[in-house]
Amino acid sequence: MTxxxxxxxxxxxxxxPGGTRFGGFRRFLGRPADRTALLIWxxxxxxxxxxxxxxxxxxxxxxxxxxxTPWDADNFIAIAQYGYDGAPEMTDAxxxxxxxxxxxxxxxxxxxxxxxxxxxxxxxxxVASAVVAVALSRLSDSYREGTGTWTVLAFFLSPFAVFLLxxxxxxxxxxxxxxxxxxxxxxxxxxxxxCAALASSIRVSGLFLALGLAVMFLVAENGRQWRxxxxxxxxxxxxxxxxxxxxxxxxxxxAWKAAEAQxxxxxxxxxxxxxxxxxxxxxxxxxxxxxxxxxxxAAGVLVALIVWRLVRRRWADFxxxxxxxxxxxxxxxxxxxxxxxxxxxWPLYLSVGIVGSRRPWVFMAYLSVAAPIMAINVGNFTTGxxxx
Numbered sequence: 363m364t365x366x367x368x369x370x371x372x373x374x375x376x377x378x379p380g381g382t383r384f385g386g387f388r389r390f391l392g393r394p395a396d397r398t399a400l401l402i403w404x405x406x407x408x409x410x411x412x413x414x415x416x417x418x419x420x421x422x423x424x425x426x427x428x429x430x431t432p433w434d435a436d437n438f439i440a441i442a443q444y445g446y447d448g449a450p451e452m453t454d455a456x457x458x459x460x461x462x463x464x465x466x467x468x469x470x471x472x473x474x475x476x477x478x479x480x481x482x483x484x485x486x487x488x489v490a491s492a493v494v495a496v497a498l499s500r501l502s503d504s505y506r507e508g509t510g511t512w513t514v515l516a517f518f519l520s521p522f523a524v525f526l527l528x529x530x531x532x533x534x535x536x537x538x539x540x541x542x543x544x545x546x547x548x549x550x551x552x553x554x555x556x557c558a559a560l561a562s563s564i565r566v567s568g569l570f571l572a573l574g575l576a577v578m579f580l581v582a583e584n585g586r587q588w589r590x591x592x593x594x595x596x597x598x599x600x601x602x603x604x605x606x607x608x609x610x611x612x613x614x615x616x617a618w619k620a621a622e623a624q625x626x627x628x629x630x631x632x633x634x635x636x637x638x639x640x641x642x643x644x645x646x647x648x649x650x651x652x653x654x655x656x657x658x659x660a661a662g663v664l665v666a667l668i669v670w671r672l673v674r675r676r677w678a679d680f681x682x683x684x685x686x687x688x689x690x691x692x693x694x695x696x697x698x699x700x701x702x703x704x705x706x707x708w709p710l711y712l713s714v715g716i717v718g719s720r721r722p723w724v725f726m727a728y729l730s731v732a733a734p735i736m737a738i739n740v741g742n743f744t745t746g747x748x749x750x
Contacts, residue, residue: 395510399499402511403492406518410527410740417741427480429744434461435529439479441466446611459608460621464563464600465531483529490533491526497540498708504547506716512725513715520711521656521735522701522750524743532705535564539571540708546575549582551590558597563604566618567686567706572597574682581677628694637661639696652742653749656735657697660704660750664690667710679709701750 414429422429431439440448441458448455469482476482498517499510517523525532542557558575562568576594579587608617622628631639637658644654664687671679686707690700704710718725739749 393500395499395503395508396496398511399495399514400492402514402518403495406523407488407491407527410524413737413740414744417745421745424746427478427484429746430484430527431480431529432746433748434531435480435483437461438465438469438483438529438531442469442473442479454625457621457625459612459617460619460625462531462562462564462566462600462604462618464560464565465534467563468534480529487526487529487533490537493537494526494533494540497537497544498711501540501544501547501708502712502715504544505712506719509716509719511715512719513711516714516718516725516728516732517705517708517711519729519733519736520705521660521732521739522704523736524740525702525705525750527740528743530702531564532702535561535567536706536708538564539568539706542571542575543578543708546578549587551575551579551587552593555593555596559600562597563600566601567703568597569601570682570685570689573685574678577681578678626694626698627696628698630693631695633692636691636694636696643696650748653701653747654697656739656750657700660701661691661697663704663710664700664707667707667713670713671709676709683707683709699750704750
């Protein structure tokens with residue numbers, strides 16, 4: 363992997379033949395790279411749905427939507443329907459405070475249009491992942507023109523891309539976080555901060571994004587625009603508001619973290635203890651052995667990525683990734699959702715895409731490992747097995 367190199371920003375849009383009717387919309391889709399990104403998004407979904415159908419016989423008879431909305435998706439839907447008290451028959455409702463309110467509030471707002479909660483959350487991921495495809499392509503092109511297609515391919519064929527398909531929070535978070543990063547690179551700090559604030563309402567990872575944006579502001583080559591520095595505090599407000607809500611509700615500002623510790627074993631441990639615990643689980647829990655092995659491999663990739671960004675002095679990337687390593691590798695008793703979190707590491711996919719555009723063998727080597735794991739994880743997750 364070599365360093366992401368700076369290049370001049372590409373134009374906002376290419377000329378679009380024809381009249382000016384629906385000009386803004388047509389200009390948005392006028393960039394060939396945008397259209398290619400959307401084609402990747404579309405055909406990736408077609409392929410994964412086909413694979414879901416083929417993987418089901420003998421493994422599950424569950425309806426399609428049920429296969430896309432297990433575990434966390436059920437919790438988001440419960441919050442949208444009943445609030446943080448959960449359904450009357452829900453015995454473990456106190457765990458719901460571990461989930462930030464942004465996605466449930468969106469589902470509640472959409473309910474008048476889409477009455478089926480499961481369909482609603484799956485459609486949110488569907489639409490959000492389309493936004494991610496275009497934004498990631500543009501972000502990659504902002505570093506090196508013509509690399510967006512490679513980067514989008516690398517992203518959608520990543521091992522844990524199944525969580526872009528399911529009713530989870532990764533796609534809506536990225537649909538706000540990646541545009542925030544791109545806007546910041548263009549010096550549009552107010553718009554970037556608004557996007558980051560909305561992302562923070564969905565996942566606490568929005569705070570890591572805010573830290574990365576702050577460092578990007580400090581090292582910006584196009585001037586720091588100090589009059590706009592106050593905008594960088596905006597992403598912290600949704601997190602603060604939610605913590606104040608929890609304090610009023612439970613008397614504990616960190617009730618979300620306490621719920622994670624109680625229900626998912628997310629409490630601080632020494633990093634080597636966490637690694638050993640995960641290794642022991644991979645040995646003892648045969649049904650989840652592959653999942654734990656993938657978690658350990660993902661942890662290794664994260665550490666290597668952080669070291670590489672540090673060596674290359676990519677301070678904003680480092681500021682965004684390093685807190686994730688602390689949260690994932692030292693604030694849990696074992697590795698949990700490290701693989702799923704890899705979808706949030708867009709510097710990884712940018713590196714694969716940009717390097718792969720110049721050295722196709724690197725890209726092919728990546729795909730030879732990532733794509734088969736992605737396919738297996740799609741089959742496993744949608745037939746009731748946990749991955750990532």
